[in-house]
Amino acid sequence: MKKLTLEEVGKLAGVSRATVSRVVNGYPHIRPEIRERVQRVIDETGYRPNLLARSLASDRSNIIGLVIPSGAQAVFTDPYFPCLTQGIARGVNTNNLTLALFMVHSEQEEERTILSILGTGLVDGLIVTSDNKGDVFIPELLKHDMPFVQIGRSLYSNQVYRVDTDNVTGSYLATKHLLSLGYQRIATIATNRNCSGDDRFTGYANAFAEYGRTIDRRLVAYGDYGLESGYHAMRQLIPQRPDAVFVTSDTMALGALRALQEAQLRVPDDIAIVGYDDLPPAVQANPQLTTIRQPIEQTGFLAVATLVKILSGEPPESHEIVLPVELVVRASCGAVRMNAVETAGQTVSYPVNP
Amino acid sequence: MKKLTLEEVGKLAGVSRATVSRVVNGYPHIRPEIRERVQRVIDETGYRPNLLARSLASDRSNIIGLVIPSGAQAVFTDPYFPCLTQGIARGVNTNNLTLALFMVHSEQEEERTILSILGTGLVDGLIVTSDNKGDVFIPELLKHDMPFVQIGRSLYSNQVYRVDTDNVTGSYLATKHLLSLGYQRIATIATNRNCSGDDRFTGYANAFAEYGRTIDRRLVAYGDYGLESGYHAMRQLIPQRPDAVFVTSDTMALGALRALQEAQLRVPDDIAIVGYDDLPPAVQANPQLTTIRQPIEQTGFLAVATLVKILSGEPPESHEIVLPVELVVRASCGAVRMNAVETAGQTVSYPVNP
DNA sequence: CTTTTATTTGAGAGCGCTCTCAATTAGAAA
DNA sequence: TTTCTAATTGAGAGCGCTCTCAAATAAAAG
Numbered sequence: 001m002k003k004l005t006l007e008e009v010g011k012l013a014g015v016s017r018a019t020v021s022r023v024v025n026g027y028p029h030i031r032p033e034i035r036e037r038v039q040r041v042i043d044e045t046g047y048r049p050n051l052l053a054r055s056l057a058s059d060r061s062n063i064i065g066l067v068i069p070s071g072a073q074a075v076f077t078d079p080y081f082p083c084l085t086q087g088i089a090r091g092v093n094t095n096n097l098t099l100a101l102f103m104v105h106s107e108q109e110e111e112r113t114i115l116s117i118l119g120t121g122l123v124d125g126l127i128v129t130s131d132n133k134g135d136v137f138i139p140e141l142l143k144h145d146m147p148f149v150q151i152g153r154s155l156y157s158n159q160v161y162r163v164d165t166d167n168v169t170g171s172y173l174a175t176k177h178l179l180s181l182g183y184q185r186i187a188t189i190a191t192n193r194n195c196s197g198d199d200r201f202t203g204y205a206n207a208f209a210e211y212g213r214t215i216d217r218r219l220v221a222y223g224d225y226g227l228e229s230g231y232h233a234m235r236q237l238i239p240q241r242p243d244a245v246f247v248t249s250d251t252m253a254l255g256a257l258r259a260l261q262e263a264q265l266r267v268p269d270d271i272a273i274v275g276y277d278d279l280p281p282a283v284q285a286n287p288q289l290t291t292i293r294q295p296i297e298q299t300g301f302l303a304v305a306t307l308v309k310i311l312s313g314e315p316p317e318s319h320e321i322v323l324p325v326e327l328v329v330r331a332s333c334g335a336v337r338m339n340a341v342e343t344a345g346q347t348v349s350y351p352v353n354p
Numbered sequence: 355m356k357k358l359t360l361e362e363v364g365k366l367a368g369v370s371r372a373t374v375s376r377v378v379n380g381y382p383h384i385r386p387e388i389r390e391r392v393q394r395v396i397d398e399t400g401y402r403p404n405l406l407a408r409s410l411a412s413d414r415s416n417i418i419g420l421v422i423p424s425g426a427q428a429v430f431t432d433p434y435f436p437c438l439t440q441g442i443a444r445g446v447n448t449n450n451l452t453l454a455l456f457m458v459h460s461e462q463e464e465e466r467t468i469l470s471i472l473g474t475g476l477v478d479g480l481i482v483t484s485d486n487k488g489d490v491f492i493p494e495l496l497k498h499d500m501p502f503v504q505i506g507r508s509l510y511s512n513q514v515y516r517v518d519t520d521n522v523t524g525s526y527l528a529t530k531h532l533l534s535l536g537y538q539r540i541a542t543i544a545t546n547r548n549c550s551g552d553d554r555f556t557g558y559a560n561a562f563a564e565y566g567r568t569i570d571r572r573l574v575a576y577g578d579y580g581l582e583s584g585y586h587a588m589r590q591l592i593p594q595r596p597d598a599v600f601v602t603s604d605t606m607a608l609g610a611l612r613a614l615q616e617a618q619l620r621v622p623d624d625i626a627i628v629g630y631d632d633l634p635p636a637v638q639a640n641p642q643l644t645t646i647r648q649p650i651e652q653t654g655f656l657a658v659a660t661l662v663k664i665l666s667g668e669p670p671e672s673h674e675i676v677l678p679v680e681l682v683v684r685a686s687c688g689a690v691r692m693n694a695v696e697t698a699g700q701t702v703s704y705p706v707n708p
Numbered sequence: 709c710t711t712t713t714a715t716t717t718g719a720g721a722g723c724g725c726t727c728t729c730a731a732t733t734a735g736a737a738a
Numbered sequence: 739t740t741t742c743t744a745a746t747t748g749a750g751a752g753c754g755c756t757c758t759c760a761a762a763t764a765a766a767a768g
Contacts, residue, residue, distance in 0.1 A: 004473075005724055016748045021726065029746055048473035052410045053724035056753050061406060063454070082436050089457035093466075098476065100417070101455045103443035112447075119358075119402035121754090122452065227634070254638055261640075280581070284608055286615075286640060359754055370718045375756065383716060407754035410723050475724090 013041040065100040065123040087300025131194040153195040163303045165294035170325040171203025187219035187242035189233040200248040230255025244272040250282045268334030287331035294325045367395040419454040419477040441654025485548040507549040517657045519648035524679040525557025541573035541596035543587040554602045584609025598626040604636045622688030641685035648679045
């Protein structure tokens with residue numbers, strides 16, 4: 001199978017390179033008879049256009065990049081990124097693009113990656129998952145005006161197109177749920193290095209405000225979305241005797257659960273717990289976690305759609321898309337006083353009205 | 355920041371395009387004085403070569419593709435792919451390549467993807483994760499002689515470069531461990547749609563053979579690596595009253611655990627269980643899983659290294675790299691009769707000698 | 709100082725495609 | 739039929755880089 005070019009296909013069909021190009025790209029204004037003849041040659045020879053040559057000539061690679069910065073080490077433990085990537089991949093396939101994956105492991109790799117992306121013409125645009133406050137990626141992209149869509153939120157949100165889930169409302173719902181259940185000492189395990197963490201704390205605070213309660217700072221501990229950090233944060237909270245805890249990620253909730261188990265505290269009898277994400281671990285946990293479900297895959301899909309719009313020159317009116325989330329009630333919050341096993345598969349969910 | 359070309363940099367430095375190209379690519383035979391002058395211009399202007407143009411001219415894109423076929427739906431629940439991808443990403447970064455991710459969701463997308471990859475010059479080579487017996491990808495690649503490395507095993511293993519972990523030995527170790535612990539009715543939850551599943555069953559059989567035992571077919575159930583399938587397989591096995599079960603993936607083991615719990619069977623007192631993979635779920639489980647640890651990330655890294663060798667024209671002597679695995683003993687097998695909590699973080703492991 | 713040889717540079721031909729523009733052909737109008 | 743317009747096709751100039759080959763320069767040898 002030697003290399004076929006437009007030129008050769010043209011020769012075979014008795015037309016010029018330009019005409020073949022038109023057929024390949026579905027242009028109008030071609031005599032049906034010619035089009036057919038060319039198409040036949042293409043089918044018979046199995047000709048495929050060289051994407052690199054096409055990209056070079058058209059100044060459009062149809063490759064978009066997905067950047068996962070070094071901060072996101074949770075890539076291993078957390079199904080979040082796989083889910084997101086899945087959605088992005090679906091978007092990419094739908095739009096006939098190619099996805100380039102840039103996973104950065106260290107700060108210096110970060111620098112190298114930025115350079116290799118910017119100004120090399122390789123990607124038309126980017127999807128960036130940076131949720132880290134101290135991130136250098138975004139400003140760099142802005143400076144080189146590389147088209148991109150951010151997943152999550154950043155300090156530069158106003159100048160940026162972004163897709164996010166409604167973290168504030170999510171946490172608000174989770175916390176309100178605990179409040180409405182009558183819990184008195186509702187702790188939280190938050191994070192403070194990223195924007196989604198801030199938002200989730202805001203939701204927690206909002207619910208407290210609505211109930212005329214004030215936040216007891218001793219009932220606030222911090223983690224980094226990792227399992228271990230949830231464990232340690234929970235150990236830190238236990239002496240404060242909370243009767244409920246809102247953990248801002250399921251993975252951390254799993255860690256917290258272990259800490260509680262160690263402390264011989266029963267969930268939800270001694271202490272209720274609500275997570276965030278509704279990823280598989282939430283169901284695998286014992287008891288199953290009441291948690292906030294967010295449409296992660298859809299987030300990825302919409303990010304691609306948004307980027308495509310931007311690249312096509314007709315950027316979306318709004319700079320942000322914020323997707324609704326919902327509360328999924330399972331056993332861990334004590335609303336349903338049953339054995340986890342019995343409630344397996346059964347899920348009560350309160351849809352959100354935005 | 356307008357577009358800089360070799361030509362312009364050359365003009366600025368008072369040399370020809372060719373000379374600049376030589377500097378950029380680190381060729382010898384350049385007067386140090388000139389090299390310096392050119393380099394200075396490059397630094398000052400921030401020139402970056404256009405990768406597409408380079409690829410077109412050199413017939414080498416330095417992009418390699420990672421193909422995750424539609425069969426691998428476990429992408430969500432299983433940290434396997436994230437881990438593997440991490441390793442591949444590291445390899446890619448190390449070798450100054452770019453990674454293109456092809457995630458296929460349906461059979462028809464599969465077809466489309468193959469076409470868009472083959473003969474378009476976009477990727478220099480591929481890493482394929484197909485472990486599915488009925489896969490069409492491999493033969494297609496072979497036909498178009500696209501360089502690739504397979505992760506896992508396939509029906510075409512002899513004609514293919516591949517990197518794999520030692521599934522046979524892994525299962526052998528797991529099963530032998532249970533046998534040596536004196537269990538009498540050792541069941542297994544296997545899989546039968548993929549090659550790694552076959553290998554794992556072989557290891558199970560090998561251990562039985564070594565102990566002069568024969569396999570009771572009623573103690574063999576099948577799953578598909580998914581959590582639910584483990585649950586159902588276990589339910590199917592329970593009536594056969596096994597006193598131990600070797601589950602060929604941690605994820606399925608989690609499902610099995612739930613089935614056992616439902617049946618009021620205590621682990622490991624009533625029934626011992628050993629998993630496979632040693633991914634985070636193994637530690638999160640209660641009791642923590644005795645399991646087989648395999649170097650997944652390294653698998654990905656080595657796959658890239660192998661592919662790079664192939665592309666450089668000096669293919670590795672051996673067609674396969676099989677990485678060693680090890681048994682990690684935790685609470686679920688009954689070898690360590692302790693509360694899972696007490697053994698948390700403590701891990702006894704028997705290194706494998708291949 | 710000339711001749712030979714090795715080093716260093718530049719010119720130029722592609723890589724395979726897109727896209728503009730002009731030429732050709734067909735169709736409509738006169 | 740002739741004229742004008744619109745539809746259809748081809749020629750050719752790039753896109754920015756690599757790479758061969760020959761020219762130019764410098765160094766070594768005679």
